[in-house]
Amino acid sequence: MKYGICNLSVMPIRKEGCHTSEMVSQLLYNELYEVLDEKPGWYLIKSDEDGYEGWIQGIQHHEISEQEFRDYQGKTRYIMDQPTLECHGRLLTMGTVLFEPVPGSMTIPGSFSPALMLEFGQKLLDVPYLWGGRNCFGIDCSGFVQLCARAAGKALPRDASQQVQEGELVYFLPEIQPGDLAFFSNEEGHIVHVGMMLDTERILHASGQVRIDYLDQTGIFNKERNEHTHRLQVIKRIL
16 A cells, blocks of 8 residues: 655645546645555545545655554644645645644644634635635635634535535524534535535525625525525534
8 A cells, every 4th residue: 555645735636547537626735645546647545634535646646654654644733724824835725734833823623613613714705616626726615614624623524415414403594503514405406515604694605706695495595696596405513
């Protein structure tokens, strides 16, 4: 088994091992991974952060030994809480994990804090939407929630369809608490979108950009477009 660590600011993970394949996620600096397979110029990897699998370019692979991999797993982790930060000769993005404290970073809490998740999320307001993105220059809906939850002490899966399996059901809108996650479905009933509730009426989510919209029984209502943009399926409380 081969192991690696991301030593670039951001590294794309693609669905297939070619440049024309869609980007399905990203690795951020210091994130660890296992190599599952390889072919000329490409490695199939599994992220140690969330178990996500996909292909990275071989030239971007930075190999470490199994012992180094285990040592990194055991280190205390800090997370950047500023939009960008120059560190180790690289421009790093909010949500990047570091193995030592630096100005602009904080200790990842030992228990989940919904308030901290929302505070982190609001620092990313207006970041443009990017399919597969997990950084302050482009982020998708589930990557946004995952990154904010990690900063607040909760490890969530990568995709909204996986995240919806977490936590407890919230049955009625008046019972919503700040930090509850709202999930939205397409016409076939598949979960395709997720956002974080600020209160019983407002949702923080990535759609076009990280933004705040309103939620009712139907779903997300965008006042600028004067229409519902996402169909509400379920609300979950992360524990």
